[in-house]
Amino acid sequence: QVQLVESGGGLVQAGGSLRLSCTASGRTFRGYTMGWFRQAPGKEREFVAVINWSGGRLYYGDSVKDRFTISRDNAKNTVYLQMNSLKPEDTAVYYCAASSGGSTLPRPYYYDYWGQGTQVTVSS
Secondary structure: OOOEEEEOOEEEEOOOOEEEEEEEOOOOHHHOEEEEEEEOOOOOOEEEEEEOOOOOOEEEOOOOOOOEEEEEEHHHOEEEEEEOOOOHHHOEEEEEEEEOOOOOOOOHHHOOEEOOOEEEEEEO
16 A cells, blocks of 8 residues: 655745645555645645656646646655745645556546645735
8 A cells, every 4th residue: 555644834924835745655656646635624625736657747726827836756755746926725735645547637536545634824
């Protein structure tokens, strides 16, 4: 099985930046699609970004395009989410997810493994 652990969340002012990290256990990370999702109180889990096994295909949710960047370092078993120009509406728990499938679907059901989440709070 795969275990995922997120880190890097915190409190930041609007317009600021944070970088989230997600480190995976095991020896299967290299071949997995990796995604980021977020969930605010009272809302459904929302797609943020996804990256395929090689890093050659990347997709973003409309609300974060041109502000967030997803990347991965397979040698470190880690995926990153660089978040710039943060807005109060970005406040949520951010979850790292992994899929053994070969696609990059932006839906939670596609992902087999999930981290515990890390809180991101953006103040105004």
